Amino acid sequence: MLSLPDGDLSSPGPSPADGDHLGLRAAALAYIEARHWDILPGTSVVRADGSWRCSCTNIACEALGAHPAHRDWQKQITAQPSRVHGWWQDHPEAAILLPTGRTFDVIDVPEQAGCLALARLERAGAAMGPVAATPTRRLYFFVLPGAKPKVPEMLMRAGWGRAELDLKCYGDKDYVVAPPSRMGTGGHVQWARPPGESNRWLPEAAELIPTLAYACGRERF
Numbered sequence: 001m002l003s004l005p006d007g008d009l010s011s012p013g014p015s016p017a018d019g020d021h022l023g024l025r026a027a028a029l030a031y032i033e034a035r036h037w038d039i040l041p042g043t044s045v046v047r048a049d050g051s052w053r054c055s056c057t058n059i060a061c062e063a064l065g066a067h068p069a070h071r072d073w074q075k076q077i078t079a080q081p082s083r084v085h086g087w088w089q090d091h092p093e094a095a096i097l098l099p100t101g102r103t104f105d106v107i108d109v110p111e112q113a114g115c116l117a118l119a120r121l122e123r124a125g126a127a128m129g130p131v132a133a134t135p136t137r138r139l140y141f142f143v144l145p146g147a148k149p150k151v152p153e154m155l156m157r158a159g160w161g162r163a164e165l166d167l168k169c170y171g172d173k174d175y176v177v178a179p180p181s182r183m184g185t186g187g188h189v190q191w192a193r194p195p196g197e198s199n200r201w202l203p204e205a206a207e208l209i210p211t212l213a214y215a216c217g218r219e220r221f
Contacts, residue, residue, distance in 0.1 A: 114139030
């Protein structure tokens with residue numbers, strides 16, 4: 001079972017008085033101001049007619065609250081606090097999305113494999129970036145940008161090039177859902193290892209891939 005810390009980004013907590021009852025606006029502002037990360041407005045999960053739906057109004061949506069709110073989403077990426085205030089004031093339950101391929105890429109693995117890899121990496125004293133956990137039982141490992149096109153070669157060098165591993169990498173023109181956004185009907189994305197001063201400098205993907213691939217391989221085989 002994944003053990004999540006109580007800590008998170010150093011940011012103001014939820015403020016019901018100003019409408020930020022889920023703390024999403026505060027978190028989005030902290031990503032911009034404390035980490036210098038770009039953010040992207042997402043959709044939200046809404047309750048309608050006794051069931052959960054996505055605010056995009058597509059009744060067949062398979063990514064409830066987990067995709068951009070705008071079709072031209074790449075033009076909506078921002079690091080401007082004023083835009084964050086405006087969007088989350090009008091849409092207080094909107095997900096926060098983090099565009100990848102800019103400040104970081106993200107390696108996405110199953111939770112069980114990710115926990116095994118995380119334990120091994122920490123025991124070895126490896127440099128670690130932030131790690132997020134989703135309610136869909138996935139772990140997101142944040143690494144330096146530019147990793148996505150290199151991952152196949154990294155897997156090959158680690159001896160896993162021909163294996164069908166459940167390991168994905170998000171890079172240029174991709175995005176991930178950020179804590180504390182709601183994702184689908186299962187709950188909220190959380191930080192397993194929150195961003196802080198100790199992990200401000202992200203690792204190269206090559207430092208994590210051998211261990212992540214091994215952990216995924218154990219789950220696969």
